[in-house]
Amino acid sequence: xxxxxxxxxxxxxxxxxxxxxxxxxxxxxxxxxxxxxxxxxxxxxxxxxxxxxxxxxxxxxxxxxxxxxxxxxxxxxxxxxxxxxxxxxxxxxxxxxxxxxxxxxxxxxxxxxxxxxxxxxxxxxxxxxxxxxxxxxxxxxxxxxxxxxxxxxxxxxxxxxxxxxxxxxxxxxxxxxxxxxxxxxxxxxxxxxxxxxxxxxxxxxxxxxxxxxxxxxxxxxxxxxxxxxxxxxx
Amino acid sequence: xxxxxxxxxxxxxxxxxxxxxxxxxxxxxxxxxxxxxxxxxxxxxxxxxxxxxxxxxxxxxxxxxxxxxxxxxxxxxxxxxxxxxxxxxxxxxxxxxxxxxxxxxxxxxxxxxxxxxxxxxxxxxxxxxxxxxxxxxxxxxxxxxxxxxxxxxxxxxxxxxxxxxxxxxxxxxxxxxxxxxxxxxxxxxxxxxxxxxxxxxxxxxxxxxxxxxxxxxxxxxxxxxxxxxxxxxx
DNA sequence: TCCCGTTTCAAACAAGCGTTTAATTGTACG
DNA sequence: CGTACAATTAAACGCTTGTTTGAAACGGGA
Numbered sequence: 329x330x331x332x333x334x335x336x337x338x339x340x341x342x343x344x345x346x347x348x349x350x351x352x353x354x355x356x357x358x359x360x361x362x363x364x365x366x367x368x369x370x371x372x373x374x375x376x377x378x379x380x381x382x383x384x385x386x387x388x389x390x391x392x393x394x395x396x397x398x399x400x401x402x403x404x405x406x407x408x409x410x411x412x413x414x415x416x417x418x419x420x421x422x423x424x425x426x427x428x429x430x431x432x433x434x435x436x437x438x439x440x441x442x443x444x445x446x447x448x449x450x451x452x453x454x455x456x457x458x459x460x461x462x463x464x465x466x467x468x469x470x471x472x473x474x475x476x477x478x479x480x481x482x483x484x485x486x487x488x489x490x491x492x493x494x495x496x497x498x499x500x501x502x503x504x505x506x507x508x509x510x511x512x513x514x515x516x517x518x519x520x521x522x523x524x525x526x527x528x529x530x531x532x533x534x535x536x537x538x539x540x541x542x543x544x545x546x547x548x549x550x551x552x553x554x555x556x557x558x559x560x561x562x
Numbered sequence: 563x564x565x566x567x568x569x570x571x572x573x574x575x576x577x578x579x580x581x582x583x584x585x586x587x588x589x590x591x592x593x594x595x596x597x598x599x600x601x602x603x604x605x606x607x608x609x610x611x612x613x614x615x616x617x618x619x620x621x622x623x624x625x626x627x628x629x630x631x632x633x634x635x636x637x638x639x640x641x642x643x644x645x646x647x648x649x650x651x652x653x654x655x656x657x658x659x660x661x662x663x664x665x666x667x668x669x670x671x672x673x674x675x676x677x678x679x680x681x682x683x684x685x686x687x688x689x690x691x692x693x694x695x696x697x698x699x700x701x702x703x704x705x706x707x708x709x710x711x712x713x714x715x716x717x718x719x720x721x722x723x724x725x726x727x728x729x730x731x732x733x734x735x736x737x738x739x740x741x742x743x744x745x746x747x748x749x750x751x752x753x754x755x756x757x758x759x760x761x762x763x764x765x766x767x768x769x770x771x772x773x774x775x776x777x778x779x780x781x782x783x784x785x786x787x788x789x790x791x792x793x794x795x796x
Numbered sequence: 797t798c799c800c801g802t803t804t805c806a807a808a809c810a811a812g813c814g815t816t817t818a819a820t821t822g823t824a825c826g
Numbered sequence: 827c828g829t830a831c832a833a834t835t836a837a838a839c840g841c842t843t844g845t846t847t848g849a850a851a852c853g854g855g856a
Contacts (some may be wrong), residue, residue, distance in 0.1 A: 336803080352685065354588035357846065368805050373845060375803095451586065453738065479752055487760050492732035500730025501723070504687065527723050531769040538768035541761045570833080592814065602835055607815060609833095 337375050339365040344386050349443040352451045353383055383455050387448065390430070390441050391460055395467050397426035402470055413477040420532045423471060424498060428525045431502075443523055446503020475536065482540050494532050498525065571609050573599040578620050583677040586616055595756045617689050621682065624675050625694055629662035629701050632648050636704055647711040656731060657705060662759045665736075667674070676755055680737020701787045709770065716774050732759065 343365035347356040358379055362369045376382040395548075401422035405414045431442040448456050456464075468491060475487050501524055577599035581590040596603045610616040635656035639648045657684055665676040682690055690698075702725060709721050716724075735758055 352588065354586065357838095357842075359842085370806090370846080379844060410802070486761060489735070489758050490765055493762060493765050494756075496732070496734025497727035498730070500733055503727045516641040524723050524726075525774045527720060528727060530772040530775060531724055531727050534772035535765040535769040536819095538764040541764060555737040591812075593812085602833095603814095604816080604836090605834070613814065 338368055340367055340375060341386055341389065342374060343367075344382055345390075345437065345444055346440055348383070348386060348452075349397060349440045350448070352447060353369065353455075354451065356514065366509070374453055380455070382450065382461050387444070387455060387460065390437055390444065391448070392463070393436065394426050394430060394445075395463050396466050398423055400468060401426065402440075402474060406474065415477050416475075416536060417529060417533050419471065419474055419478065420494075420529050420536075423494070424525055424528055424532070425503070427498060428522050431521050431525075439521070441500045446499050448499070450515075479536060482536075483543075486540055490536055493535065494528075497528060497532065570599075570601055570605055571615075571701055574601055574609060575620055575623065577601075578616055579624075579678055580674055582617070582620060582681070583674045585663065586681060587689075588685065592616075595679045604747065614689070615662075618693050621678070621689060624671055624678065624757050625682070627670065628664060628679075628698050630658050630700050632657055632662070633704060635660065636708060640708065648708065650712050650770060651763065651767050653705065653712065654770075657728070658759055658762055658766070661732060661736070665755050673755065676736045676748060680733050682733075688785070705793075713770060716770075721776055724770055727769065728762075731762060731766065751754065 340361065344361045345362055346355070347364065357373050359369060361382075361407050362372060372379065372382055376385055402419065405418045408414065408418075426444070427442070430436050430445070431439055437444070472484070472487055472491060475491070476482075476484060479487065502521060574595060578595045579588070581598065582593055592606050595601060595616075596606060606613065606616055610619055618651070636653065639652045639656050642648065642652075658760055661676070661679070664670050664679075706718070706721055706725060709725070710716075710718060713721065736755060
């Protein structure tokens, strides 16, 4: 049967993860993967059936623990709060911190896997849709429910939107770390992603606490006076 | 010389934009593009030199006006404020609204181009790095300077980080609209992207106004050991 | 030892890719 | 008209892609 270390299978997964994270799924050939893994080309089809099967395996290995951690973190936060709505900041951390830990722990993939996750919602969107949408949806719905209790004045669809903002704010800097370097100078990159993700917590907390956007009137007064310009053309 | 309507060139651009937005650059073949444009295969290399040249042309056509609008919007906001720091909300709108307008105006590309832009920072990152990094960087630096004046207590690197959060929060829902549908139900998609982007403004305003994260004291690490005390703020 | 299922291997496969060629058509101008 | 240049076309180029094949090597149980 399969060895516990299963060198071939594991090395294919590691090499594929590395290359997928670096240059994307579509542009990574099986030959590049098997060369890096120092394994025969046919081994991929033998162990994973197809390239698609390999892609699914690569992502599943990382996404499942991540989603499990997010759910269990949320349960803990709720349990600690008793029956009352938990603190918004705790909920944000329950969602964000598992990603930070993923990036910190080489056994879970380390920095490489962060870039891999960043591609989940773009390059690998097809596979994601096919294989993981259900599980991820469950996670988001759970968080949405809790957030609705914390922010009873915020309409459900605005909660959903802000959750999407949060996912984007988390995903983009992870995926585009090196691009960010070009765009904003080196300082963003000299600090590690962990620091950045921790700074995301107060940003998201404040964003969620922003007053609801009233649907009939275009804008209600924000937290501060807003004078000056009428809305000018583009 | 080139015709003003230049049917061949324009139809290649339109078809490529459509397919790039739908399935990405790497997985879109020149044959698929020319078939959709009902144009000969060799026309791409004749008019654009290579596939890379086509990719650059497709993105340049949309990115240049977008960045120009963001810069001129910012100038207007600053001019309207006189010498004083402009309102944060105006600055956020100056950054976000051009994207909304892009999605509303079919002449500028409409919804298709929104998905295209969503891929800018992932799939097309290579081309982006090569051709557009400089221009985009200039835009971000200008905004960063203005934000530094509005939020003097926020360290520059945290401004950069929050700008990255903003870009992500804007990019992701645009790029992954259909994925969002699967994840959070249909409501997110029944409303249009424009509404969503407008809701992003107060979210981002509040996020930027969040107090700076002090660098020396680091938060207790995990969700496990943490009192769920409400953080006083706002 | 032999056997048998599992795993590895080199080689080849058809299909699709971006690009190039050389010939043809279209079109404006002297 | 005829010439010159721009644009289009069908066909082919060489190369890479994911996948399959059939044989070789491995590794414990009888």
